[in-house]
Amino acid sequence: MTKSIILVGVGGQGTxxxxxxxxxxxxxAGYDVKMSEIHGMSQRGGSVTTHVKFGKKxxxxxxxxxxxxxxxxxxxxxxxxxxGYLKAGGTLVVNDYEIHPLSVLTGxxxxxxxxxxxxxxxxxxxxxxxxxxxxxxxxxxKAQNIVLLGALTKGMKLDETDWPAVLKDLIPPKLYDLxxxxxxxxxxxxx
Amino acid sequence: xxxxxxxxxxxxxxxxxxxxxxxxxxxxxxxxxxLENVSQYKEIDSExxxxxxxxxEVASGASLGGARALAAMKHVxxxxxxxxxFTMSYIGVNGGLVVITADDPGxxxxxxxxxxxxxxxxxxxxxxxxxxxxECLDFIRDAFELSERFDxxxxxxxxxxxxxxxxxxxLGERTEVPIKPYDRDPKKCVMQPSSAKPRRYFIETRExxxxxxxxxxxxxxxxxxxxxxxxxxxxxxxxxxxxxxxxDMGDSVSxxxxxxxxxxxxxLIEKFASEVETLYVVEENEPYIxxxxxxxxxxxxxxxxxxxxxxLNAGIVRGALRGSESAKGYSVDVVSPPRPPVxxxxxxxxxxxxxxxxxxxxVVSGDIGCYTLAVxxxxxxxxSVICMGASISAGSGFSKAFRKAGEPASxxxxxxxxxxxxxxxxxxxxxxxxxxxxxxxxxxALCIVDNRITAMTGHQENPGTGRTISGEPTQRIxxxxxxxxxxxxxxxxxxxxxxxLKSMEKDIKDAYNADEVSVLIxxxxxxxxxDVQRKRANVHCAVDQNLCIKCKGCMRVGCPALxxxxxxxxxxxxxxxGCTICAQVCPKGAISQVGxxxx
Ligand SMILES: Cc1ncc(C[n+]2csc(CCOP(=O)(O)OP(=O)(O)O)c2C)c(N)n1
Numbered sequence: 001m002t003k004s005i006i007l008v009g010v011g012g013q014g015t016x017x018x019x020x021x022x023x024x025x026x027x028x029a030g031y032d033v034k035m036s037e038i039h040g041m042s043q044r045g046g047s048v049t050t051h052v053k054f055g056k057k058x059x060x061x062x063x064x065x066x067x068x069x070x071x072x073x074x075x076x077x078x079x080x081x082x083x084g085y086l087k088a089g090g091t092l093v094v095n096d097y098e099i100h101p102l103s104v105l106t107g108x109x110x111x112x113x114x115x116x117x118x119x120x121x122x123x124x125x126x127x128x129x130x131x132x133x134x135x136x137x138x139x140x141x142k143a144q145n146i147v148l149l150g151a152l153t154k155g156m157k158l159d160e161t162d163w164p165a166v167l168k169d170l171i172p173p174k175l176y177d178l179x180x181x182x183x184x185x186x187x188x189x190x191x
Numbered sequence: 192x193x194x195x196x197x198x199x200x201x202x203x204x205x206x207x208x209x210x211x212x213x214x215x216x217x218x219x220x221x222x223x224x225x226l227e228n229v230s231q232y233k234e235i236d237s238e239x240x241x242x243x244x245x246x247x248e249v250a251s252g253a254s255l256g257g258a259r260a261l262a263a264m265k266h267v268x269x270x271x272x273x274x275x276x277f278t279m280s281y282i283g284v285n286g287g288l289v290v291i292t293a294d295d296p297g298x299x300x301x302x303x304x305x306x307x308x309x310x311x312x313x314x315x316x317x318x319x320x321x322x323x324x325x326e327c328l329d330f331i332r333d334a335f336e337l338s339e340r341f342d343x344x345x346x347x348x349x350x351x352x353x354x355x356x357x358x359x360x361x362l363g364e365r366t367e368v369p370i371k372p373y374d375r376d377p378k379k380c381v382m383q384p385s386s387a388k389p390r391r392y393f394i395e396t397r398e399x400x401x402x403x404x405x406x407x408x409x410x411x412x413x414x415x416x417x418x419x420x421x422x423x424x425x426x427x428x429x430x431x432x433x434x435x436x437x438x439d440m441g442d443s444v445s446x447x448x449x450x451x452x453x454x455x456x457x458x459l460i461e462k463f464a465s466e467v468e469t470l471y472v473v474e475e476n477e478p479y480i481x482x483x484x485x486x487x488x489x490x491x492x493x494x495x496x497x498x499x500x501x502x503l504n505a506g507i508v509r510g511a512l513r514g515s516e517s518a519k520g521y522s523v524d525v526v527s528p529p530r531p532p533v534x535x536x537x538x539x540x541x542x543x544x545x546x547x548x549x550x551x552x553x554v555v556s557g558d559i560g561c562y563t564l565a566v567x568x569x570x571x572x573x574x575s576v577i578c579m580g581a582s583i584s585a586g587s588g589f590s591k592a593f594r595k596a597g598e599p600a601s602x603x604x605x606x607x608x609x610x611x612x613x614x615x616x617x618x619x620x621x622x623x624x625x626x627x628x629x630x631x632x633x634x635x636a637l638c639i640v641d642n643r644i645t646a647m648t649g650h651q652e653n654p655g656t657g658r659t660i661s662g663e664p665t666q667r668i669x670x671x672x673x674x675x676x677x678x679x680x681x682x683x684x685x686x687x688x689x690x691x692l693k694s695m696e697k698d699i700k701d702a703y704n705a706d707e708v709s710v711l712i713x714x715x716x717x718x719x720x721x722d723v724q725r726k727r728a729n730v731h732c733a734v735d736q737n738l739c740i741k742c743k744g745c746m747r748v749g750c751p752a753l754x755x756x757x758x759x760x761x762x763x764x765x766x767x768x769g770c771t772i773c774a775q776v777c778p779k780g781a782i783s784q785v786g787x788x789x790x
Contacts, residue, residue, distance in 0.1 A: 010530065023357055027195050034323075035195070036356040038299055045751055046532040059434040061323075061356035064506030066520030080525035088519040101530040105754040106569060106746045109528040122523050 002055035004063045005152070008082045009074030010099045011045050014145030018072075019050040021149060021170055025161040026054045036061035045101075047078060072152055074131075074145065075099050076115040083123070091125040093152055095144060097132040127151065127190065134185050143175075143182035150186025192362045198353040201324035201360050202291065202331050203228030206261055209332035210368035211235050212286065213253035215246035217619065218648040219265030220300040221354035222293035226263055227651075230660045234365065239651055239660045242579075242619040243268035247275045247290060254288035254344070255380055257371035259335040261347075263291040266307050267578065271620070273310070276344070278382050280314045281390040283342035283397075285371050287335030290316075291347040296475040297502035299351050302559065302578065304500070306477040311346045311453035315394050317401050318346040318453035319410065320427045324358040326450065330410065332363070341401055342393075346453070350475065352428045352502065402454040410450035413463055418443040422467025424460065424484065424491070426452055426474055428503075433473040435505035436512065455483045464489045471512055475503050534564050536752035537718035537727070537768030539642045541565075542689035543611075543711075544572045545748050545772060546699055547638075552606040553703070554593075556586035556635075558621070560613035561646045561717075569749045573611065580620025582610035587624070587633035607703050610637040615645035615653040618668065622677060629678035629708050636702035637710045639670055640689070642717040650719070674710045683709040690715050692775045718768050729786040730769035734760050738781035745773040745782060 005022070009015040016037055023035040031054040038049050051063045063085060071086045072093045073079030079094045086092060096116055103109035120126045131147040146167070153163060164180055171179050196204065202225050206214065214237045216226035230237035240246035243264040253260035264272060269292045276290060292310070295301040311318035319334055321327040327349065334345045378386045405411060421440075424447045425433045437444045447463040449455070464470050464484070472481040472493035481493035496511040497503065509515045534541050544565035547555060557563055557573035558581060566573040577585055590608040598604075612621045617639050628635050645651040652658045657667030674684045683705060687695045695711075702709040716723050739760055746753055752766035753773055762773070762782070774782035 011532075020357075023195055027193070027359060032359065033195060034356055034358045036352060038351075038355065045530070045535070047530045058358075059438065060431040060505045061352060061358065061428070062432070062502075062504040064504050064509075064517070066518040067506065077525065077527040078530075080523045081527035081530075083521050083523050086521055088521070090520075100754060101528050102533045102567075102749065102751050103528050105751060106749070107743070107755050108568070111528065112525045115525055118523050118525055122521050 002053055002058055004068045005052045005070045005072065006063050006068040006082065006085045007050045007052065007072045007074070008078045009048055010078065011048055013048075013074045014142060015048050015050055015074055017170070018145040018149045019052055021146070021166055022052055022152070024170060025153070025158065025163055025166045026052070028162070028166065029158065029160040031055060032058045034058045034061035047081065049082065070152065070156070072148055074148060077112060079119055080112070080115055083119070086123065089125070091127065091155065092119060092123045093148065093155065094119060094126065094128045095132060095148060096128045096130040097144070127155065129189050131186065135182055138178060138181050138185065140178055143178050146179045146182040147186035150183035151189045154187035154190045193359055194362060195357045196324045196360050197224065197355055197357050198321070198324050198327045198349055199224040199355070200228050201327035202347075202349070203232070204360070204362060205328035205331035207232040207235060208328070208363050208365050209335045210259050210366050211261055211335065212258035212370065213250060213260040214238070214263070215240045215249040215260075216263040217241070217243045217246050217268060218645055218651040219268050219293070220648055221295060221351040222263050222265045222268075222291065223648050223651065224354070225291060225293075226660065237660050239653065241654060243272040244275060247272040247279070250288060250290070251275055251279050251344075254284045254286045255282070255373075256285065257373045258286040259368060260286060261289040261291060264293070265301065266292055266294040266305055267301065267303065268292070269307050269310055271579075276310070276316070277314045279344045280316050281382055281387055281394065282380055284338050284344055285373065287338035288344040289331060289334045289338060289347050290344055291349065293354050294348065294350045296350055302576065304476060306479065307346075307348055308452065308477065308479045311348070315398060316346045316453065317341060317343050318348055318451070320348050320450055320452050321353060322427050322430045322448070322450065323353070324356070325360045327353065328360050330450065341397055343397060343401070348427075348452075350428060350502070398454060402457065405451050405454050405456040406458040408451050411456050411459055412448055413459070414446040414448060416442045416445040419445060419466050420468045421445065421471070422447065422463055422469070423471045423473055424449060424463070424480055425472070426450070426480060429473045429475055432503050432505045432508050436508035449480065452480070455480065457487060460484055461487055461489065464491070473497065473503070473508055531567060532564060533567065533751055534561065534749065535718055536750050536766040537770040539689050539713060539715035539717060540640050541748055541750065541770070542692060542772050543638055543640060543687070543695065543713055544570045545776075546692060546695050547609060548572050550607070550703065552604055554589050554605050554608045556582045556589055556608060556610045558582035558610070558612040558616050559647070560616050561642075562611055562613060562640050567749070569747050579616050580612075580624055582612040582624070583621055583628055583635060583637050584624035586610040586635040586637070587628045587631065590633050590635055608635050609702075610635050612637065612639055613646070614639060614641040614643065614655045614670070615651075617670070618654045622673070625674065625677045625679070625708070625710070633708070634706050635708055636705065637708070639710060639712045641670060641713050642715065644717045644720055646717045646719065650717070670712050674712075679708050679710050683707065684712070685710070686712050686714050688715065689713040690770050690772065692772065718770070724768070726789050727768040728789060730784060730788055731764050731767040731786055732762050732769050732771060732774055732782050733785050734762055735781045735783070738779045740779055740781075742778065745777050748772050748776060
């Protein structure tokens with residue numbers, strides 16, 4: 001059976017690196033893996049989505065509507081924007097963290113209220129925590145992506161992979177210690 | 192060795208393995224990473240060319256000189272390069288020649304959705320279409336040799352989902368191929384009527400040979416299922432979608448997977464069609480394979496069920512061909528505010544766009560690049576965007592129309608046409624338009640927003656940056672002297688600092704009043720350039736809450752580092768680079784720059 005994970009966030013949050021670590025880890029565990037990213041204008045603060053699929057044999061690199069087993073959202077309203085990807089009974093992992101788009105910053109639009117509450121009311125399997133705060137506590141808010149990855153891999157019981165080794169290969173040496181801690185802290189959220 | 196690679200990385204690897212010697216490209220999403228990766232292989236002489244036509248001509252010359260060569264571009268780039276491509280089809284090759292076109296079904300980052308497979312048909316160029324990264328690697332590796340065998344440049348057609356999806360690939364080694372000997376051969380290489388006509392006949396023969404090959408090659412293969420009820424013809428990523436759409440039917444469905452798609456394999460399609468009960472053709476955008484199939488007198492189902500617009504996925508294919516309802520999911524009662532891409536904090540395009548937004552009686556003929564984002568609120572600057580380079584030339588046309596219209600009875604009264612173009616775009620195709628405006632006396636005011644990089648597509652070097660693709664220093668083309676050489680009077684070419692609204696005012700006013708062509712060139716580099724970031728790392732703007740009257744005037748510059756929260760204006764320090772545009776529009780002087788520049 002193919003499993004589908006969609007990672008969504010805002011340009012600059014590190015969704016693509018997290019997806020890369022995830023894909024390499026899954027490949028090393030012996031799965032066929034496909035990952036598709038739409039990053040056209042991500043650097044300009046746009047919304048970013050990455051699809052990761054793995055299993056014995058994966059054909060299409062793209063996840064269909066309502067067919068993702070897991071949606072990992074790096075930001076609250078992005079979870080609401082992309083919730084249509086999640087299948088009934090699927091799991092939502094959401095960073096309880098806000099990044100305001102320009103329309104909200106200028107006061108033209110409002111950042112919606114109680115997003116987490118509404119997500120939880122609709123999606124029974126919702127795991128929400130503030131990964132940005134955890135990462136900031138470890139010394140660098142940018143490691144929030146790896147905190148979320150730690151939670152994801154723990155939740156999916158993907159323990160055939162030596163994740164620290166994958167991180168070592170894909171992350172610059174000076175950020176390695178931080179990211180190992182971030183990964184573990186994320187996993188701890190699901191204890 | 193196994194690795195997980197994007198299609199673009201795999202293309203670069205395959206080109207290297209296939210003995211490619213020379214590579215040229217102009218950036219454009221989703222193709223840009225092809226050359227970025229190719230340039231990592233030291234055996235390949237790589238360059239960013241000034242535009243796609245130049246890239247194809249460089250690759251063509253290299254091929255005629257005996258080297259294996261490639262040129263890469265996004266789909267609209269092939270329009271720019273169409274001229275050399277159509278005639279290179281006549282000339283053929285010496286060393287293998289491959290032209291890569293990266294199409295963008297779904298408009299992820301493009302101004303149109305053209306399906307470049309028609310170019311293969313139109314220019315009679317053999318075409319390969321891989322369906323995952325492994326095929327990207329294998330197909331391009333083989334393409335050079337095939338190109339030499341058929342004496343034809345190859346079109347290598349990929350799409351966004353192929354370029355930007357990672358799949359697992361098995362890597363090989365490079366086959367080192369010597370540069371072929373060069374012998375002068377005007378009958379083959381100098382295309383004028385007397386030599387071109389025989390080559391035209393040659394193309395017809397070549398076409399027959401290639402169709403024969405298409406019918407028998409490994410790139411086109413039948414994958415028989417256990418039954419013959421349903422047969423599917425598919426190409427590229429559509430093949431993967433179709434496979435997934437019928438996956439739950441086990442191996443009962445049969446496929447004709449097409450990878451060599453010009454010339455299409457007539458015999459193979461006829462044979463496959465004759466053995467299946469219902470034939471589907473699954474392809475994105477245009478009915479390219481379907482039309483051909485129908486011309487063979489074969490009934491098939493394709494476009495009548497599948498959408499012409501946007502990319503496909505397995506869910507769409509399943510719904511369209513099997514009528515299956517899509518799975519159940521969730522919806523949440525939250526209105527997510529849109530998050531379109533915006534000009535970055537500290538963007539050097541913001542100041543000039545803001546200054547132009549003050550003029551209500553102008554038309555801004557726009558171009559393609561980050562500055563196109565000025566069209567969004569609150570700046571609302573830019574009236575039209577057509578294609579790269581059109582700002583100045585379409586601006587000339589605008590000014591002709593307004594001159595003819597005189598005092599309009601209704602509509603907007605326009606007193607001046609401005610053009611806005613980036614540095615990379617100006618070098619790409621703005622220069623000819625500028626010369627044209629000067630010679631034909633169209634008094635357009637051109638703003639060259641020179642941020643010293645090709646920003647939109649991910650920071651590639653261009654003729655104004657003084658570096659080559661490998662980072663080597665090279666001649667930097669000076670925009671001021673270039674514009675003067677184009678015939679703009681020296682006093683009408685001015686450099687302006689887009690971080691200084693006051694100082695720009697007079698020059699913009701002069702340009703507005705000029706009755707001949709004028710050029711304003713901005714001088715601040717892109718805020719995301721590493722060196723700029725380092726220099727400005729400790730500089731930012733801060734709001735004095737005691738002075739702020741909360742008029743929100745500063746928010747009119749549309750900077751994402753500014754926000755109005757809990758009744759006061761805040762500037763997000765980690766985002767702000769201290770450009771001070773917001774400070775300059777504050778009526779109370781409540782915002783100031785703090786911190787020191789690094790040197
Ligand atoms: C013919 C063609 N080639 C390539 C592209 C892709 N493309 C869009 S914008 C751009 C470059 C913009 O660079 P520049 O003009 O310097 O503006 P900046 O983004 O740096 O502001 C490119 C290459 C395109 N749209 N059309």
